[in-house]
Amino acid sequence: MSALLEVADLRVEVRGQRIVDGVDLTLERGEALGLAGESGCGKTTTALALMKLLPGGLTQSGAITLRPPGAEEPINVGRRTEAGMQLVRWRHISLVFQGAMNSLDPVKRVEPQISEAIHLHEAKLRPRDVRERVADLLKTVGLTPALGSRYPHQLSGGQRQRVMIALALACNPSLVIADEPTTALDVVMQAQVLKLLERLREDLGLALILISHDLGVLAETCDRIAVMYAGRIVETGPVRSVFDDPQHPYTKRLLDSLPVIGGARGVAVPIPGAPPDPGNPPEGCSFRPRCPYEAERCLAGPELREVRPGQAAACHFAPWSEWPEPGAVPAEREALP
């Protein structure tokens, strides 16, 4: 069965600066892919590019192909015009925006905001059916339908987030992109929302692209994970493999720098420096200036390649079976092709 979503060589540029620098992704039906990385790495831009929602001034290129169940032909997002995209957005692929809680129209009640989305794609539905759909959606996300008649400011943060998820589900898409859906929420509310997303995936067979800087959140919800750094994917693979056996120095250092309950106490050794300026990317590997193992061959860009079954990393010295002291790179690695 062919993949639900295939992305090849996605690039986004603005004024000559590369924000997304050649991203390849595949997503199967019902699969949850986590997109990890710090702010500025391009993950939000990637999400927007998938729906061709980039703000003006940014140009995107690359092949994006969507194969929703029930569609006769694959949808070539890359080549669609704006008018063509309007048929695709929300119907097949929808987005829960970052800071979603503030994305609701403050002067409209909840119910009309959801029914508006339904109406845009299924204009022929009777108003009564639409209302019923909205009530169902609210129930699906764990809210009482009565909340539909409230204004956004009358709901709590957690409730608003659920409304945004309901909104994303309004037209039964096969893929939902959630951009930092739990960042502004407390840990308990976060757990509730993640549980909800898990349930929705099970019940609706929903595919999910979850974007977060919080690796813990991704570990809990996703099947596979892609780690982004400076506009490129530096590592990808099943969640279990990437977290237990990272194959890129950035992933490793990132995991090490996170405090974990039950793990070692005390401050971890931080990663020195800061992510690169997109206007001035380093030569070759973008992590090179901060990498404890950088060597001369790192001046030529490492490609993302499979280094373990199902796991790929963009590092010349992968696969890593152990992590040597910073600065020490075993001699034999130099000889790797």
Next chain:
Amino acid sequence: MSEALLEVENLAVEFRSGRNRARALDGVSLDWRPGEILGVVGESGCGKSTLARAMLGLLPLARGEVALGGRAVEGKDDIAGLRRRVQMIFQDPYQTLNPRQRVGAIVAEPLRVQGAGAGEAGESVRRALGEVGLEPERYLDRYPHQLSGGQRQRVAIAAALVLEPDGLICDEPVSMLDASVRAQILSVLVELQRRRGLALMFITHDLSLAWSLCDRLAVMYLGRVVERGSAVDVIERPQHPYTRALVDAVPVPAAGGGGEREPLAGELPDATAIPSGCRFHPRCPRRFEPCDSVDPPLLAAGGEGQLAACLLHDPVAGAEHTVDG
């Protein structure tokens, strides 16, 4: 027992809007020992930030007392003295610095406000900047908008250090910073504690952070401390159902992710409508008969020095029950 650096007893702070009275702090007692890293955790709205401000005399107290080094703090002079010995850094590095002041002026401000001249201030400023890892020559003349989030937070720390305080209250110091920068800032703070014997109070909703750094921990819920003790004890063997739920809810960046249990239902109630009896009882998975009418005080439970405000630990009422159930 050594004398506390800062101690509060039965602290209460109220906010009024119209007819509504929100009890943001409703009887908090806590002690912070010299040189220790104390953590205060809880969800937003639990009152932890209010506690910090109340401890510094920034908010009027409805009830209760603050004591610095054993002596009660009353009146403007005492408060001024308190603020010389305890400083605070805030959450948002993008809002915490005056965009029209240069770094040098920002860091010198506490000294200038206290009356120091420009000359004497200069030396202390340089030293403080050095301590947070910012080369004075490179950063003195910069404006905040030329700095990254991590650098701004370092400037804020430097500004807090110039008065050579004994304690530093950190209100979510890294929650708005990127993951890779967080460790940098935290190591600056911990290094200061090690080198200067500076006491730190971390106010955070991030339990993982509390686990990795804090000596002792206090868990707050709706204006009260519901559990207290050594950080390891409180997180590994929580004695209050709320703490239990918090720990369970933390996602772990390892395969499987942890959190198999069903998360806590509902949301934090409004501070204007605090539930009767034990304030946690409506959401508590372990509640039993007296919980809706009796407001439990902090009772001894678990490890040494560990206390939990839960009737499960009352020798009489909780005799038949255990926390794990």
Next chain:
Amino acid sequence: MSGSAITVSAVDATGEAGERSVRELMLGTWRGRFGVGVLGLFCFLAVFGSLVAPDDPFASSLDVMAPPSAEHLLGTTEQGSDVFSQLLVGARVSIVVGFAAALISALLGSAVGLASGYFGGWTDRILDALENWFLVIPTLPLMIVLARLLDPSLTVLIVVIGLTSWAGTGRIVRAQVLTLRERAFVERARALGASDTYIIRTHILPNTAPLIFANTVLIVAVAILSEAALSFLGLGDPTRISWGTMLENAFESGAPSAEAWWYVIPPGLCITMLVLAVALIGFLFEEHINPRLRDQR
């Protein structure tokens, strides 16, 4: 950068237009060059107008309402005075009144806005009511009434215009001060025990100044127009020549029906150009400070 808005990562890479420096905006854009150029020219005339003018603008002659000629570049008035000279000299009144009135308005508005925003409570309520009063009253009729009651002179004009236009600035300043008051760096200063004076001087004012400045520049434009209007209605200083009084005289003496375009159009054109120039400069300033105001990165 903490990702707080979708467009953050994208926009940060683009660089907002408003991040350009003042100099870049003023000299690098057509609007800026026009504005600075025209304003510069009229300021020059305000100072040196009487020296540059070919004739004494007050000198009358028998050559009444004459069309432009080699001798009188823009013809003559109903009294035979040289229109061109009057035009050059008239710049002074517009510039002086415009800037002086705007200055009064800015000082008054800032003081009131600052006091009411920072101190709140009763101060705020009283001052706010006062502000509302001034905002609601139609300015031109108010100006006319005040000017009528007092003896006409430049000073009166300046005071009247200043008094009627401060409320807008006051509002804006008050709003800005209210936000600033709650910012962490102000809270920190207060936690250090800083006095109100110190906080206002070091934290509030510097962060409000750009806003006041940009707003005031636009008030200059309004003031210039107001002066022209009042002079046109005969409430200006009769001993001085301004573009407004030129228009007044022109209309009074029937220049339009005499088709004396050289008398009617030039003053109006000058007013328009000056106001346009000032407005453009004001808008450019606003553009410059806007991203800084919105958030500090």
